Amino acid sequence: MEIELQEIHDFIAAIPPFDRLQDDILNALTTAISIQYVRRGGDIPADKDAPPTLHILRQGAIAMYSGKDNLMGMLGEGDICTSFCAADVMPDFYVKATEDTLLYSIPCDQLSKLVEQDESVLHFIRHSAAQRLKEAVSDMQEQSSSNLLHTYAGDICRGELVTASPDISIQDGARLMSEHGVSSLILMEGSSPAGLVTDRDIRKRCVATGLPVDNPMHKIMTRKITSLNASESLFDALLVMTRNQVHHLPVFDDSGLKGIITTTDIMRQEGLSAVHLTSTIRKAESLEALVEASKMLPRIQLQLTNMGADLRHVGFAVTAVTGAITRRLIELAEIQLGPSPVPYAWIAAGSQARREQTSHSDQDNGLIISDKLQPGDDEWFESLARFVNDGLDACGYIYCPGDVMASNPKWRQTVSTWQGYFEKWIEQPEPMALMLSSIFFDLRVIHGKEKLLNKIRKKILVKAPKNQLF
CATH class of the missing domain: 2.60.120.10 (Jelly Rolls)
Structure with a gap:
């Protein structure tokens, strides 16, 4: 050939x-x-x-x-x-x-x-993709067993491990990937991985930006590598991939780097698996498609219990699907509304933040907005919150009985306002403050700028130790 x-x-x-x-x-x-x-x-x-x-x-x-x-x-x-x-x-x-x-x-x-x-x-x-999503949900509902919990990352890390120096040129690195038929390249400094480059990185960070291909690979590599231990199951790999939105996971054992697994590897193990379903959720074209996807959650919870999964596994799996649905709702809203006027972070609180959800939990969420917010900008964020909260409710995540949701203006505020909330809860810990802090001290960013939440956390770390209740 x-x-x-x-x-x-x-x-x-x-x-x-x-x-x-x-x-x-x-x-x-x-x-x-x-x-x-x-x-x-x-x-x-x-x-x-x-x-x-x-x-x-x-x-x-x-x-x-x-x-x-x-x-x-x-x-x-x-x-x-x-x-x-x-x-x-x-x-x-x-x-x-x-x-x-x-x-x-x-x-x-x-x-x-x-x-x-x-x-x-x-x-x-x-x-079409929408039809396949509907059928994938139906297939998942009929499944009663899975081998993801009983197959380990180290079991499918076979074949040649392709590595290179971070100083290899982008062109030579791409040629090496092509020669070995792989979609990623691990860049090593001595015996330790320095970074990871995928086909997508080359396309987005080199070709699309016009970066000359004689530049070294370290210019486009991902430095913060998400990895997995060889003894962890493919189910764990699925959770890590879904949570971090990555498609390649380097695998390590006691001797060091063992290999790399991809979403394709997992799909081959499981057929129309949760990996495939989560991927399809990210491409869902409408709220109706997401509602179809959400119908699988009760069956997933039962299926995992029947397989002997512990509460941590069940919570992680359900929360992973919730996160995927939430992010896709936000993306669909942004398609309708256009780009946000200022940076923001959609945050989850309570059980979703702790990755302890069951099907179907109620909503606990909010919006942290940049202090650059201008008069009139909140109209965009109100529309976003309404779209996502209504969408989550349609997918089975009922409205919070206490109205702790981004659609409530109280929980759709700037960084400085959120900092004021936490300072008051810490300095004046009356019963309502303790109830709210029990919800919001577990915040996690689902979509948007992590640094906005980090600014608030820095203030909390300074204030909280001064109160014995925290």
């Missing part, structure tokens, strides 16, 4: 559902694929009379619309746009490239013939 075809073959072979195809079908699919390069802002397809086509994103990003600029969703590297193949494709549906984009494309009819013997792949092609 020619080098170019081999690269296409290897890339597709790593992406569900094509990773389950037999070699002869995968080879036929590879040779049938055409490569398209679309400039930022370009239409997909460029020819409106082109036959319905499935597109696999090799590089770049696309946005999907219906009607007049009604954004339905966005896809990035490794994602598959099946919308043109779906039976229910809308007549006013269209797609634009939001970055310079490289596509692997194949007409839907031709692809269907190639995979007609594999019902699961054929089903994937002919259904």
Whole structure:
């Protein structure tokens, strides 16, 4: 097989559902694929009379619309746009490239013939992401067991570990990743990892910014690496990935760096797993899609209990899904409202902040807004809070009986106002202050600027030790 075809073959072979195809079908699919390069802002397809086509994103990003600029969703590297193949494709549906984009494309009819013997792949092609989400929820509700708790990170860290020096050039590092067929590179200083670079980092921090490729990799690497111990389960890996919104986890054992696992590795273990569901939540195009996703929570809790998971595991799993739904609601709100006038942080309190939620807990949340807030800016934040709180209620997270929610102006305030709240609770600890502090001392940022909460915490750390109650 020619080098170019081999690269296409290897890339597709790593992406569900094509990773389950037999070699002869995968080879036929590879040779049938055409490569398209679309400039930022370009239409997909460029020819409106082109036959319905499935597109696999090799590089770049696309946005999907219906009607007049009604954004339905966005896809990035490794994602598959099946919308043109779906039976229910809308007549006013269209797609634009939001970055310079490289596509692997194949007409839907031709692809269907190639995979007609594999019902699961054929089903994937002919259904939209929203339909697959609904069916994924249904499938998850029918599952009664899982092997994620009983498979360990060290068990699937096999194969060659690809590392390099932080001083290797971006071009040489990318070439090394391509040669070994990996999507990430661990950069080592001696025997210790200094950072991690993924395909996405190269695209976003180098190509998109115009950074010359002869620069060293350490210019674009992620320095704060989220990692996992080899003895931890894939369920733990799932929680870490979901909580930190990462797709690559270096794995360590007593001897040091053992390997790296990805979301694809976990998906291969579990099929339509919670990883896949959480990923789909992040791409949900509407509140209705998120409501469908939320229906799985009671079953997840029961399923985990039946598997012998402890309370910590159950709380982490439920809270991870809650966090994913909350973040997607915020993103959908920002699509409607436009960018925020000043920086902010959406915060969770109580059981969600402690990652101890059950299905379905009530809401405890708020907004910390930059002190740069100007008169009139709060209208934007009120609309955001109303959208998210109403959305969470529709997803089964009922309104807080005590109205501790961002839609309440009292809990939608600037950094300095929040600092004043905590100072009063610490200095005048009457019963109401103690009740509120029991909720808000466990704050955690779900979306937005962590530094806004850190400013408040610095004040608390100075004040709290002076009161014996804290």
